Amino acid sequence: MPAISKITVQQKNKGRFNIFLKRGDQEQFEFGVSEDILVQYNLHKGMELSEDDIKQLKNKDELHKSYTRAIHYLSYRMRSEKEVFDYLLEKEVEEEDAGDIINRLYKEQLLDDRAFAESYVRSKIATSSKGPVLLKQELLRKGVPEDYIHAALESYTFEDQYKKAHKFGMKKVNDSSKKSFQQKLQAAKQTMMQKGFTQDVIQEVSMQLKEEKEDSVEWESIVIQGEKAFRKYEKKAEGFELKQKVMASLYRKGFSHELIQRFFEEKGE
Structure with a gap:
C-alpha cells in the first residue's frame, strides 16, 4: 500500500498542498489538497493510503474547489439558488455535488432566496x-x-411606480413628432406596459397626462385671449379699470378664477 512520502506547500497557492506517494522505490506527485482536507483527514508523512482512500481524497478536493468557485461567484453580488446551481453545472460539477454545495451555502447563510x-x-x-x-x-x-x-x-409602492411611469409618459407625449396627442399617449401606454408597470398605474398616469395636456391647451388659450383683450381695452382704459375689463372678458369666455389669477400674475399685473 503506498504511503505519503512528502507534503509540500504549493508555490502559487499557499492554502493548497502537494501530496507525494512512495510506490515501491518510486516517489511521485499524486494529488493536491486544500488545507481544510489536509487537517480534516490528518494527512501526514508515512500515512498509508489505499486506492479507495486516494480516490476519495481527490473527489473531496474537487468538491472543495467547486465550493470555492461558488464562493467566488457569490463575492460579486447576491445570487439566487438557481443561479449558483446553474453556474456549478456550467463548471462541469456533478448535480449531486452541486446540491451538496448548495446545502452547505445555505447552512453558512451565504444563500437565501x-x-x-x-x-x-x-x-x-x-x-x-x-x-x-x-x-x-x-x-x-x-x-x-x-x-x-x-x-x-x-x-x-404605487407612488414609486407612478413616478417612474409618469416620467416615461411625459417623454412620449412631449416628443417632437407630428403624431397626434392620442397617438403619443398610446405609445406612452405601450412603453409603460413594456417596462412592466401594472394596469392601475398605467391608467392613472394616462389620466394625469390627459389632464396636463388639457391644462396646457387651456393655458395657451387664456394667454391668447388675455393678450387680445388687453389690446382691445388699453386704448379706452388703464390701470385697475383696464384689469377689470380684461378680467370680465376672460370670465365671459369661461376661464376659471384660478387660471385668470395665474394669467395676471404671470403678466405682472
Missing part, C-alpha cells in the same frame, strides 16, 4: 426604470419562489 429577492427589488427600484411585472418575470427566471417574489414586491 428570500433575502435575494428583497435586495434585488430594492436595487432595481433605486437604479432601473423597470416596473414590478418585469421584476417578477426576472426573479422567476432566476428560480426564486413566487411567494418570496410577492413579499419582496410589496416594497415597490
Whole structure:
C-alpha cells in the first residue's frame, strides 16, 4: 500500500498542498489538497493510503474547489439558488455535488432566496426604470419562489411606480413628432406596459397626462385671449379699470378664477 512520502506547500497557492506517494522505490506527485482536507483527514508523512482512500481524497478536493468557485461567484453580488446551481453545472460539477454545495451555502447563510429577492427589488427600484411585472418575470427566471417574489414586491409602492411611469409618459407625449396627442399617449401606454408597470398605474398616469395636456391647451388659450383683450381695452382704459375689463372678458369666455389669477400674475399685473 503506498504511503505519503512528502507534503509540500504549493508555490502559487499557499492554502493548497502537494501530496507525494512512495510506490515501491518510486516517489511521485499524486494529488493536491486544500488545507481544510489536509487537517480534516490528518494527512501526514508515512500515512498509508489505499486506492479507495486516494480516490476519495481527490473527489473531496474537487468538491472543495467547486465550493470555492461558488464562493467566488457569490463575492460579486447576491445570487439566487438557481443561479449558483446553474453556474456549478456550467463548471462541469456533478448535480449531486452541486446540491451538496448548495446545502452547505445555505447552512453558512451565504444563500437565501428570500433575502435575494428583497435586495434585488430594492436595487432595481433605486437604479432601473423597470416596473414590478418585469421584476417578477426576472426573479422567476432566476428560480426564486413566487411567494418570496410577492413579499419582496410589496416594497415597490404605487407612488414609486407612478413616478417612474409618469416620467416615461411625459417623454412620449412631449416628443417632437407630428403624431397626434392620442397617438403619443398610446405609445406612452405601450412603453409603460413594456417596462412592466401594472394596469392601475398605467391608467392613472394616462389620466394625469390627459389632464396636463388639457391644462396646457387651456393655458395657451387664456394667454391668447388675455393678450387680445388687453389690446382691445388699453386704448379706452388703464390701470385697475383696464384689469377689470380684461378680467370680465376672460370670465365671459369661461376661464376659471384660478387660471385668470395665474394669467395676471404671470403678466405682472
